[in-house]
Amino acid sequence: MQNWYENKRFFWGTMLAPTIWFVIFFVMPMALVWIYSFGENNGLIDVEITGTFKNYKHVFDRDVLQVLWQSIIMATIATLVCLVLAFPVAIAMTFADDKTKSWLLLLIMLPFWTNLLIRTYALISVMGAQGLINMGLLGIHNFLLGAGLDVGTFEPKQLLYNKTAIIIGLIYVHLPFMVLPLYAALDKLDRSLIEASLDLGAGHGETLFRIIVPLALPGIAAGIVITFIPAMGAYLTPDLLGGPNDLMIASLIERQFKRANDWPFGAALSFLLMYITLIFFALRSYFEAKGGKVSTGH
Amino acid sequence: MSEIKLSEYEIAKFLKGNAHSRRAFMAAFGATAAAFTITSCSKGGDGAKPITSAGKFKIDGSEAKKLQFYNWDTYIGENTLSDFKSDTGVEVSMSLFSSNDELFAKFHEGNPGYDVIMPSNEYVTRMAEAKIIQPLDHAKIPNMKNIDPDFLNPEFDPGRKFSMPYTWLVLGIGYRKSAMKNGQIPDSWKYVLDSDEYAGKIALLGESLDLFRLTFKYLGKSVNDYSPELLKQASDILVKQKKNVKRFHEDDGQEMLLKKEVDLVIEYNGDIAQAKTEDDDLDFLIPKEGSLLNSDCMCIPVGALSPNNAHGFINYLLDAQKGADISKTILYPTPNAAAKALMDDSYKNNPIIFPPKEALAKCEYGKFLGAKVSQEIEGAMTHIRAE
Amino acid sequence: MKNIFKREPRAPLEYTKSLRLRAWILGVLIFLYTPLFILIAFSFNDSKRMIEWKGFTLKWYQKVFENDGIREALANSILIAIACTLVSVILGTLIGFVLWRFKFPMKGILESGLNLPIVVPEICMGVGVLMFFSKIHWPNDLPWPLNLAQITIAHITFAFPFVAVVVRARLENFNQELESAALDLGASQWRAFMDIIVPHMAPGIIAGALLAFTLSLDDFVITFFASGPGTVTFPIKVYSMVRFPNGGLINAASTIIIVLTIIATVIAMRLQEQPKKNT
Numbered sequence: 006m007q008n009w010y011e012n013k014r015f016f017w018g019t020m021l022a023p024t025i026w027f028v029i030f031f032v033m034p035m036a037l038v039w040i041y042s043f044g045e046n047n048g049l050i051d052v053e054i055t056g057t058f059k060n061y062k063h064v065f066d067r068d069v070l071q072v073l074w075q076s077i078i079m080a081t082i083a084t085l086v087c088l089v090l091a092f093p094v095a096i097a098m099t100f101a102d103d104k105t106k107s108w109l110l111l112l113i114m115l116p117f118w119t120n121l122l123i124r125t126y127a128l129i130s131v132m133g134a135q136g137l138i139n140m141g142l143l144g145i146h147n148f149l150l151g152a153g154l155d156v157g158t159f160e161p162k163q164l165l166y167n168k169t170a171i172i173i174g175l176i177y178v179h180l181p182f183m184v185l186p187l188y189a190a191l192d193k194l195d196r197s198l199i200e201a202s203l204d205l206g207a208g209h210g211e212t213l214f215r216i217i218v219p220l221a222l223p224g225i226a227a228g229i230v231i232t233f234i235p236a237m238g239a240y241l242t243p244d245l246l247g248g249p250n251d252l253m254i255a256s257l258i259e260r261q262f263k264r265a266n267d268w269p270f271g272a273a274l275s276f277l278l279m280y281i282t283l284i285f286f287a288l289r290s291y292f293e294a295k296g297g298k299v300s301t302g303h
Numbered sequence: 304m305s306e307i308k309l310s311e312y313e314i315a316k317f318l319k320g321n322a323h324s325r326r327a328f329m330a331a332f333g334a335t336a337a338a339f340t341i342t343s344c345s346k347g348g349d350g351a352k353p354i355t356s357a358g359k360f361k362i363d364g365s366e367a368k369k370l371q372f373y374n375w376d377t378y379i380g381e382n383t384l385s386d387f388k389s390d391t392g393v394e395v396s397m398s399l400f401s402s403n404d405e406l407f408a409k410f411h412e413g414n415p416g417y418d419v420i421m422p423s424n425e426y427v428t429r430m431a432e433a434k435i436i437q438p439l440d441h442a443k444i445p446n447m448k449n450i451d452p453d454f455l456n457p458e459f460d461p462g463r464k465f466s467m468p469y470t471w472l473v474l475g476i477g478y479r480k481s482a483m484k485n486g487q488i489p490d491s492w493k494y495v496l497d498s499d500e501y502a503g504k505i506a507l508l509g510e511s512l513d514l515f516r517l518t519f520k521y522l523g524k525s526v527n528d529y530s531p532e533l534l535k536q537a538s539d540i541l542v543k544q545k546k547n548v549k550r551f552h553e554d555d556g557q558e559m560l561l562k563k564e565v566d567l568v569i570e571y572n573g574d575i576a577q578a579k580t581e582d583d584d585l586d587f588l589i590p591k592e593g594s595l596l597n598s599d600c601m602c603i604p605v606g607a608l609s610p611n612n613a614h615g616f617i618n619y620l621l622d623a624q625k626g627a628d629i630s631k632t633i634l635y636p637t638p639n640a641a642a643k644a645l646m647d648d649s650y651k652n653n654p655i656i657f658p659p660k661e662a663l664a665k666c667e668y669g670k671f672l673g674a675k676v677s678q679e680i681e682g683a684m685t686h687i688r689a690e
Numbered sequence: 691m692k693n694i695f696k697r698e699p700r701a702p703l704e705y706t707k708s709l710r711l712r713a714w715i716l717g718v719l720i721f722l723y724t725p726l727f728i729l730i731a732f733s734f735n736d737s738k739r740m741i742e743w744k745g746f747t748l749k750w751y752q753k754v755f756e757n758d759g760i761r762e763a764l765a766n767s768i769l770i771a772i773a774c775t776l777v778s779v780i781l782g783t784l785i786g787f788v789l790w791r792f793k794f795p796m797k798g799i800l801e802s803g804l805n806l807p808i809v810v811p812e813i814c815m816g817v818g819v820l821m822f823f824s825k826i827h828w829p830n831d832l833p834w835p836l837n838l839a840q841i842t843i844a845h846i847t848f849a850f851p852f853v854a855v856v857v858r859a860r861l862e863n864f865n866q867e868l869e870s871a872a873l874d875l876g877a878s879q880w881r882a883f884m885d886i887i888v889p890h891m892a893p894g895i896i897a898g899a900l901l902a903f904t905l906s907l908d909d910f911v912i913t914f915f916a917s918g919p920g921t922v923t924f925p926i927k928v929y930s931m932v933r934f935p936n937g938g939l940i941n942a943a944s945t946i947i948i949v950l951t952i953i954a955t956v957i958a959m960r961l962q963e964q965p966k967k968n969t
Contacts (some may be wrong), residue, residue: 009794013878023785023850024800030847031807034818037825049433049674050411067683068689075689090721090763093714104959109715110900111955116722117904117952119729119944126937128733130740134564138726154779165564166550180722181904185897189860192893210789216810223862227855231901234808244509249548252688259703259911263404265510265681266674268411270819275814286802353886354807371919376759396920397759405914408817412824416831416919555935561741577934581737633934 011116012137028212042272052268060273069274076254079168079243080236083175087183087232094231095187095224096217113184125245128177139164158242159205174242178234183228190224191217234282254278360390360616363443368392370612372397373406373420378599380628389620393612402629410435414606418613423599426576427466428459428671436465436602443614446621455666457598458527466573466600467617468638470573472668473596473658474508475515475589477557477575482566492521492590496539502547504566509551512677513595514541516669520592520595524582527670531679533582538683541566542690551688560585571597573635575654593665697707721849730948733941740937748854748943760927760943767924770838771906774845778902781846782853783895789854790861808855814913819844823916830918837921844916845906860894861887902915 041058047053062295063069098109116124131137139161146159164170198220202212217227240255247253252276261271326434372384380386384395398417402407409415410430422430426478430436441447444467447455454468476489481514483489484500496518518528520536535580549565556568557578575587597602603613619625626642634655637643643651650656726739736745754760789801807815823840832839864887872882888895910925917926928940 006793007791009751009792012792012879013899015883016788016794018880019784020788020792020794023788023854026781026847026850027800027804030822030843032803034822035806035810035815038814038818046674046678058945070684071689072685090718094718097711097715102349107955111952112719113722114900114904116726116950116953118947120925120940121908121910122928122968123729123940123944124725127729128739130728131725133562135562135741137724154818177721177725180718182901184858185901186859189856189894189897190863192860198426200729204596204779205920211444211852220863223859227859230805231808231855232853234805238809238811240812244553247550249507249551250463250688251687255811255813257685258687259813260511260681262813262817263402263408265678266404266407267678267681271817275811278811278839279806279809282805283802286805287798290798290801300932373919375934376927377934377936398917398919398927399922400914401926401930409820409915411817412821415824558739558741558935561739568720581741 017102019044036270038272039276041269042276044269044272046267046269049266053211055221060269063270064273064277072252072257075256076237076249079172079175079253080233080239083172083236084233086172086176090226091180091187091228092295093223095191095221098188099182099191099193102231110188113181117181120139121241124178125242128174129165129245130171132173132217134161134165136164136267138162163248168247168251170246170253171243171253174246175236175239178239178242179232184234185292186227186231187221188223190221190227210243237278308365316663326501332568341607351571353374360387360615360619362393363613364611365391365393365615366609366612368421368670370395370609370616372418372476372616373400374400375399375421375599378633380419380625380632383628383629385614386625386628387616390600391615392617393609393615395616402672407435410604413623416608417604418607420602420604422466422602423468423597424459425671426671427600427602430602430604431460431465432671435604437535437605437607437610438464439603439617440614441469443611444618444621446618449606449621449623449626449639451638451640451643454598454638458667458670459668460600466602469599469601469620470633470635471596471598471638472571472573472635473577474560474571474588475587475658477560477568477570477578477587479560479563479566479584480586481584489556489567490588490591492517492592496521496544501567503549505548506550506552506556507541507544508556508569509546509553512669513679513685514551514569515673515680516583516595520594522588523592527672529676532678534679534683538687541687545687545690560688572655572658576633576653579655589658589662589666591665593662593667595664596666596668598668616639622665695729704782710930715731719939726900729941732937733945735938737938738938740941750938751946752941753939754946757884759922760924762941763922764943766835766838766921766945769835770842770845771903773838773842773905774906775899777842777846777848779895782898783857783888783891783903785850785877785921786854786894787883787891788855791803798926802853804851807851810848812909812911813849815844816912818886819847820915827901831842832918832929834946835941836953837918840918841913841918844912845909848909848912849902852901853895856898859896860891864890875882916939943963 035122040054041052043058044052044054045057045059065253092110098106101109119127120176129136133139141161143159146156148155177282188208198216199212200218203209207215238255240253240259243253244256245249258271258274261267312452346515353522369395372395374397378399384397388394391648400409403422406420406422407426411435412470414435420601422436427436427522439688441463445462447467450468455463457463457468460466476492476495478489482501483502489495494501495507508517515534515537517527519533519539520526521540522533522536524533548560550566552559554571554574556565556570556572560566560568560570560575561578562583571585572589574588578589579585601617603610607613614660621627621639623639623641623645626637626639630639630642630646634650634656639648732740732751733746734746735743736747736749785804789804794890811845817838828840830837867889869882869886872886873879877885910929913923914926914929917923924943931940
């Protein structure tokens with residue numbers, strides 16, 4: 006890493022446009038909402054900024070924490086499953102020829118260019134009581150009956166409206182968010198390392214864990230960030246696939262801005278998530294800076 | 304009209320003396336004649352002639368030839384907007400929203416440029432209180448006379464000062480007839496709110512305020528009653544009932560019913576009426592305790608750029624023939640008595656679309672209970688879901 | 691996917707030819723595509739709902755072609771997504787690079803701040819954008835396609851940090867000596883950037899572009915709050931149909947998108963292959 010003043014023109018040339026954009030179109034709008042988080046409702050659409058911390062106090066209600074905790078658990082499971090599913094796909098992309106690679110990328114992305122709501126409805130018609138899976142099970146059941154086996158009467162499997170359904174939905178919706186960073190980190194990596202490892206007698210499994218996984222680490226970290234966080238923020242999937250107990254934090258926040266018309270509390274909830282992130286990443290870059298160069302420019 | 308073109312072609316053939324064509328001609332002519340009678344009687348004479356209707360719908364003091372209309376998607380007659388353009392010269396641009404809350408939030412920072420919007424019930428009150436919508440000039444809406452008098456003085460907008468009714472709906476229980484035990488009829492909210500008889504086969508509304516209002520109704524109170532004790536009592540019932548509930552649905556209860564995921568749902572009559580056309584095993588009723596009415600209303604937001612066009616447009620939608628065109632497309636109950644009179648019997652006499660008067664007599668509109676109460680109810684809902 | 695299970699002799703690094711890996715990918719694809727096939731099948735179903743097969747029909751396709759509203763919404767969505775992708779890729783790549791390459795004051799704040807657009811709940815950002823555009827009196831009556839600017843700006847704002855994260859991850863494995871070597875050989879800073887670093891970032895840029903495109907195409911909440919009167923995008927169209935779900939129509943429109951995407955990709959690949967063959 007270079008100090009910015011050693012190369013001022015190049016630094017400003019690359020840094021200025023994105024930073025200005027970020028400040029104008031993100032920081033400024035969000036500052037408006039942030040101020041609201043210290044406000045109190047005064048009538049229907051007037052929010053008086055009183056500097057109160059009431060909204061933040063409200064965030065620590067038992068119900069809210071419960072919902073937050075549940076969201077963290079579900080997003081974590083979904084992220085881990087995504088990682089397991091996506092890793093081999095990313096490996097295959099990395100080592101495929103250009104044409105196969107393009108096709109694989111397209112095949113992974115294509116489902117995600119269909120509207121989320123529609124895709125979720127399609128998922129429901131796979132998992133429903135009269136959905137594809139249950140129809141298949143019914144077919145097997147009838148076949149067994151026909152073969153003279155006593156398997157009783159068929160009860161459709163309850164696949165929807167529970168936590169598992171939400172997790173499956175989250176995986177379904179967020180899988181490419183894991184595949185893409187992994188692919189980006191691994192693609193065209195230094196094959197000589199792997200060849201060397203294999204030449205030196207390491208098995209494929211050992212090579213995988215000793216060489217490929219470390220090389221993929223930045224990609225894994227990026228993948229976790231952009232899968233876990235949006236999974237936490239999903240509201241449509243839990244609303245459509247979840248049961249009566251399954252409220253997630255994003256739905257709760259959405260309700261504050263809409264149904265409850267309590268923008269200050271909604272703002273406080275939203276910013277709580279952002280404070281946590283800010284602290285987490287600030288600590289990370291602090292330790293990185295302290296530890297010196299972290300990038301593995303071998 | 305395609306029939307006429309066909310018959311001209313057939314006339315030529317007929318004159319050539321082709322016997323087969325002659326029959327075809329008769330058939331075609333018969334069909335055209337029949338079609339013509341239907342159009343002329345259903346259009347009530349004037350709608351068929353655009354020249355007269357253009358005069359009829361002329362907007363006095365029409366502003367720019369443009370109108371910004373904010374509505375649910377597909378919530379208008381198939382040709383209503385193009386008809387309006389040919390009748391008045393004003394082009395309507397329809398933008399879309401998907402819930403009252405979104406609509407309200409969108410106007411939080413002022414009118415982004417809409418002329419006519421479509422909130423429902425207490426949102427009319429809320430928006431009037433928040434000075435989002437402006438009072439209507441009834442003199443510019445002569446078709447107000449078409450509205451059923453029952454709809455002229457709702458609690459949420461006394462005297463229709465701010466809004467004109469577009470459709471109305473009522474919440475009730477949609478159910479699968481064949482799944483009811485011993486031919487039972489679920490004629491009380493008890494079956495969905497306070498009983499394990501159909502455990503796991505029930506879907507409730509996810510909309511917190513409506514759900515609580517119905518629970519108040521079940522407890523023998525008005526949908527507009529509110530006290531912390533009542534809220535607690537209702538909340539306890541719902542917490543207890545939760546184990547029997549499969550899902551709090553997002554206004555897609557009819558789909559769950561059709562897919563046999565559940566046998567009982569709280570839903571709107573219009574949605575069940577649509578679903579019933581595909582599955583006759585479904586039915587709908589208003590429980591004996593009474594229920595909650597809902598009505599989508601046309602309003603003009605403060606800061607509308609073309610208020611005269613907006614009044615003209617609202618008046619146009621309240622016209623008998625235009626109203627009937629809309630009802631034909633969307634099949635929701637209409638508050639427009641003149642339009643209803645023009646509809647087929649299958650619509651007018653549909654007991655789901657128009658439930659019996661006695662049942663409706665026990666139903667009420669939800670009033671706006673104040674911002675605080677909405678927030679408390681939302682908090683109670685969070686508690687139920689998180690518990 | 692022909693011969694997917696045919697096992698050929700493989701060299702050590704040809705993981706693509708591993709039987710287990712192929713089965714795994716096939717499994718993932720089945721997971722991803724089963725709902726999609728159902729969706730496509732139901733676009734030919736003679737019913738508005740995705741419940742029962744009621745007979746084959748092409749009427750939904752006919753209706754998509756007759757329905758100006760849907761076509762306009764689709765065109766808007768695609769236009770916004772393309773614009774968003776182009777700008778996000780440039781901004782995201784630049785900032786991803788800066789964060790990897792330079793040390794500078796307040797870097798920690800900028801770096802963690804850039805994660806916020808990923809974290810912020812959609813509704814919260816939507817409300818912020820609504821307030822922002824209303825405070826600065828952004829004109830709401832611009833002619834098409836300028837009236838899409840607000841939505842596009844909002845999309846770029848939440849999409850480019852995703853690009854930055856992916857590009858940054860890609861750069862971690864870069865051998866910085868390559869750049870130094872180019873500089874030693876007298877290349878200008880920008881030349882070295884364009885000739886050495888950008889090619890290395892390419893997979894990250896592609897991945898980031900795909901993410902930005904996907905995010906923009908599918909966004910509803912922020913779009914809703916950023917849009918002025920008269921601007922309808924495909925997700926807004928779909929969500930506002932809640933009163934009258936018309937699955938058939940929407941499925942048909944979605945199927946058309948899928949088919950068009952595949953055709954576009956095939957053409958793009960053909961075009962890419964040609965110059966290689968000539969040389």
